[in-house]
Each structure stands twice: as structure tokens, then as C-alpha cells.
Amino acid sequence: MNYISTRGAGIGERHTFSDILLGGLAKDGGLYLPGDYPQVSADELARWRALPYADLAFEILRKFSDDVPAEDLRELTRRTYTAQVYCNVRDEENAAQITPLKTLGVEEGTPLSLLELSNGPTLAFKDMAMQLLGNLFEYTLAKHGETLNILGATSGDTGSAAEYAMRGKKGIRVFMLSPHKKMSAFQTAQMYSLQDPNIFNIAIDGVFDDCQDIVKAVSNDHAFKAQQKIGTVNSINWARVVAQVVYYFKGYFAATKHNDERVSFTVPSGNFGNVCAGHIARMMGLPIEKLVVATNENDVLDEFFRTGIYRVRKSSETYHTSSPSMDISKASNFERFVFDLLGRDPKRVLQLFRDVEEKGGFDLQSSGDFARVQEFGFVSGRSSHDDRVETIRDVFQRYDIMIDTHTADGVKVAREHLQAGIPMIVLETAQPIKFGETIREALEREPERPAAFSGLEDLPQRFEVLPNDAQRVKDFVAAHTKT
Numbered sequence: 458m459n460y461i462s463t464r465g466a467g468i469g470e471r472h473t474f475s476d477i478l479l480g481g482l483a484k485d486g487g488l489y490l491p492g493d494y495p496q497v498s499a500d501e502l503a504r505w506r507a508l509p510y511a512d513l514a515f516e517i518l519r520k521f522s523d524d525v526p527a528e529d530l531r532e533l534t535r536r537t538y539t540a541q542v543y544c545n546v547r548d549e550e551n552a553a554q555i556t557p558l559k560t561l562g563v564e565e566g567t568p569l570s571l572l573e574l575s576n577g578p579t580l581a582f583k584d585m586a587m588q589l590l591g592n593l594f595e596y597t598l599a600k601h602g603e604t605l606n607i608l609g610a611t612s613g614d615t616g617s618a619a620e621y622a623m624r625g626k627k628g629i630r631v632f633m634l635s636p637h638k639k640m641s642a643f644q645t646a647q648m649y650s651l652q653d654p655n656i657f658n659i660a661i662d663g664v665f666d667d668c669q670d671i672v673k674a675v676s677n678d679h680a681f682k683a684q685q686k687i688g689t690v691n692s693i694n695w696a697r698v699v700a701q702v703v704y705y706f707k708g709y710f711a712a713t714k715h716n717d718e719r720v721s722f723t724v725p726s727g728n729f730g731n732v733c734a735g736h737i738a739r740m741m742g743l744p745i746e747k748l749v750v751a752t753n754e755n756d757v758l759d760e761f762f763r764t765g766i767y768r769v770r771k772s773s774e775t776y777h778t779s780s781p782s783m784d785i786s787k788a789s790n791f792e793r794f795v796f797d798l799l800g801r802d803p804k805r806v807l808q809l810f811r812d813v814e815e816k817g818g819f820d821l822q823s824s825g826d827f828a829r830v831q832e833f834g835f836v837s838g839r840s841s842h843d844d845r846v847e848t849i850r851d852v853f854q855r856y857d858i859m860i861d862t863h864t865a866d867g868v869k870v871a872r873e874h875l876q877a878g879i880p881m882i883v884l885e886t887a888q889p890i891k892f893g894e895t896i897r898e899a900l901e902r903e904p905e906r907p908a909a910f911s912g913l914e915d916l917p918q919r920f921e922v923l924p925n926d927a928q929r930v931k932d933f934v935a936a937h938t939k940t
């Protein structure tokens with residue numbers, strides 16, 4: 458398997474899975490994709506139906522990482538996808554399935570279900586990929602005798618998923634910046650209660666954007682970055698995307714009896730990482746009818762899939778919503794889909810994303826490329842605060858199931874795209890406890906709390922408060938990377 462950049466650099470060079478695992482962007486600023494999507498044969502699809510999650514993950518990842526010895530990969534997937542790691546299930550008997558499918562009911566002649574992706578340690582779907590990444594990083598670093606210091610900024614989900622994936626891992630330290638006293642009590646406790654010596658929570662006196670600016674400033678100091686072996690785990694990481702392909706197959710098998718049936722997926726979307734994995738599953742040959750992109754008020758993606766115009770937002774135009782993990786101004790993985798949409802023409806991709814930087818967007822309507830979006834199965838919709846409150850209430854009253862705000866955006870938009878006879882699967886991206894305020898508003902009751910999280914807010918917390926100053930963060934990192 459050879460990887461290429463969406464902007465065309467390194468054509469003719471070889472990049473294996475291990476080569477791109479620890480990096481971010483390609484050196485031309487593009488994103489990595491496989492030179493060709495591996496195809497799944499009818500025989501494979503039939504055989505995979507019965508596999509447990511870990512072995513299905515092995516079969517799929519194997520097709521993208523033929524430079525990793527098979528026995529090592531099998532060991533890594535079996536160690537990652539266990540009922541112990543994904544233990545926060547609401548129905549005990551589902552624990553072994555890792556991503557159980559829960560049918561809400563039949564609406565407009567079609568089964569509407571949730572694929573539970575939030576049973577991992579931080580109760581959000583990011584654990585699905587991040588837990589594997591933790592094990593892959595540790596394995597690869599050990600092989601090359603290297604170490605890595607991960608620097609990131611978070612306002613919630615990504616940072617905690619990264620910390621829980623990397624805690625206790627050999628050769629890895631995590632320095633995670635978060636805005637001091639700006640996260641919910643639950644999210645703060647989730648991160649700051651970690652006592653592992655390789656995890657450093659840095660509370661910055663500032664807002665989330667300040668944290669992000671510090672990470673950018675540190676990353677732009679190339680000498681410091683190289684000397685301190687600084688890396689990231691952001692959503693463009695290829696291994697994260699490919700790990701997410703697995704649950705589209707798992708969800709398909711759970712919703713169908715035979716491999717000639719088709720299903721649709723609705724994906725609560727922000728940076729386009731999750732639904733990009735669905736696109737890849739479809740390109741591999743999984744019988745997916747529609748990929749429904751659901752956004753909140755930050756509707757960059759919905760606007761594109763309705764009009765063909767991609768227009769990134771300024772930070773002043775980016776809303777803080779009650780589904781905060783989808784509050785984005787641009788969708789960092791979107792370039793991967795645009796590459797395929799344009800028939801994999803790197804020159805045009807380069808031009809379009811230059812236009813994004815210089816003019817704030819591009820328009821594929823007038824060029825005629827937009828018509829091809831249908832061939833790829835994409836449709837979209839958006840949801841507002843009122844929609845999500847109404848949907849949380851409706852699903853609870855009708856089906857006695859409590860859903861989180863992001864999943865509610867998914868259910869709201871899924872209902873606008875039901876087709877008789879084609880099962881609709883909404884990806885459940887988080888558990889309600891993470892966004893308790895909106896649950897109380899919608900249901901006038903407390904969100905459900907998985908047993909393992911009782912008393913979380915009372916645990917001792919370990920964090921360092923630093924001023925909004927990149928140099929102080931650099932000093933802190935340097936002082937804690939001496940072994």
C-alpha cells in the first residue's frame with residue numbers, strides 16, 4: 458500500500474503506513490490517502506460478517522498497512538478492541554460487541570437505529586480510533602527506539618480521548634493545553650484526574666483559541682519541535698480515519714442479514730473525519746446507499762452539500778453551540794473527499810485549497826464537478842439548538858432512550874433522508890452525561906451516568922496553571938522531557 462498526498466507532492470516516492478503514522482500533513486500541505494482504495498470481495502464480505510470486532514478491524518486495517526507484520530497487527534487490534542476497554546455499555550449483554558446497534562423503531566417504513574460508538578473510556582466516538590492509535594504509536598516507537606511528545610489543545614473530547622489512549626504508554630508523553638476553568642466540571646475531572654506520570658495537563662489562563670495559538674506558535678518553532686520530538690494527534694491523522702472505517706462494516710452487518718442489502722448512515726459531523734471513513738468504506742465496496750452529513754449551526758459542510766460552495770468561516774462567525782464538538786470554522790479532512798470528487802487531480806486540489814487560504818473558499822457548482830456528489834452518495838442537513846432539544850425529548854418519550862446533543866443532530870437530519878426499505882443508521886458519537894446542561898433543559902432530569910464515573914468530580918486533580926505565553930509552555934515542556 459502506497460500513500461500519496463492530495464496536493465501531489467512525492468508522486469513516485471513511496472510512503473508506507475508506518476511512514477505516515479506519526480506525522481500530520483504531507484510536506485506540500487496536503488493530506489495522505491492510499492494510492493488506490495483496497496477492494497473488498499464478495500467472499501471477504503461474507504466471511505467478515507461473523508467476525509468479532511477486533512478481528513474485523515484486523516482484516517480491514519491489514520489492507521491499508523501491509524508493511525506492519527500481520528501477527529503484530531492482530532495482537533494490536535485484539536489488545537485494543539476488548540470489552541474491558543469499551544465497557545461503558547448501557548446493556549450489559551452487549552459488552553462483547555464493542556459497537557452495539559440499538560434500533561429505535563420503524564419510521565416511514567424504515568428501521569432507524571443508533572450505532573453506539575461512545576462506550577470507550579471517555580464516552581465519545583474518538584476513543585474508537587484513539588485507543589488503537591495509542592497502541593500503534595507505542596509499538597512503532599519501540600521498534601525504532603524513538604520517543605514522542607504529543608502537544609495539543611482541547612476544549613473537551615479530543616484531548617481527553619488522546620490522554621486516555623496514551624496514558625502509561627512507553628516512549629510517549631502528552632502535553633495537553635486547555636482553557637483554565639472554561640470546561641464543564643465533568644470534562645475537567647475526566648482529564649485532570651489522570652495521575653499517570655506521562656500525562657501533563659496544562660491549564661492556560663485564557664480561552665480555547667489562546668491554547669490553539671500557543672500550539673501553533675510552538676509548532677512553528679521548527680528547531681524546538683525537532684529537538685523536543687513534538688508531534689500531534691489531530692483529526693487529519695490517517696490512522697485515525699482508517700480505524701473508523703471498521704465500524705461502518707460492523708454497523709452494516711448488524712443492520713442487515715444478507716450482503717446484497719443496502720443501508721444509509723447519518724454522521725454528526727465537524728471536521729469530516731468520521732464521515733470520511735464512511736466514504737472510504739463505500740469506496741472499498743461496502744453497500745452504502747447514502748452518507749448523510751449532519752451539522753449544527755456551524756453549517757460549512759451542509760452549505761457545501763446543498764450548493765457546491767465551500768466557504769470557511771471566520772472565528773467571529775463560528776458559533777458556540779450545545780453540540781460543541783461540531784463547532785468548526787473549516788473541516789480539516791474535507792480535502793480528502795474533494796480529491797476523490799475531482800477525479801484525484803492534485804493540481805486542481807492544490808488550486809482550490811489555495812483559494813480557501815486566499816479567498817476563503819471555492820465554488821464547484823459552476824465548474825460542474827458538484828453534480829458528481831450524488832455518485833458518492835452524499836446528502837446533508839443542519840440542526841439548531843431547538844431542534845436538538847426537541848429531538849432529545851422526542852426520542853426519550855417515544856423510545857425511552859437518552860441521546861446526547863451531537864447524536865440528536867444526527868437523528869434530526871436522518872429523519873429528513875429516510876428511504877423506505879433502506880435501514881438508516883445514525884452514529885451515536887457521545888453519551889449524554891458529557892453534555893448534561895442540555896439534557897436537563899430537554900428532559901428536566903439528570904443525564905445517565907455510567908457506573909465507572911460515579912464520584913469522578915471528587916477525585917484528586919493533577920494540572921499545572923500557566924499564563925497565556927508560548928515561551929512558558931516551551932519551558933515547561935523542555936523541563937519535563939529530560940529523562
Ligand SMILES: *Cc1c(COP(=O)(O)O)cnc(C)c1O
Nearest residue numbers: 726727728729730731782886887
Ligand atoms: C469530534 C466529534 C464529532 C465530529 O466528528 P468529525 O470527525 O470531526 O466530523 C461529533 N460528535 C462528537 C461527540 C465528537 O466528539
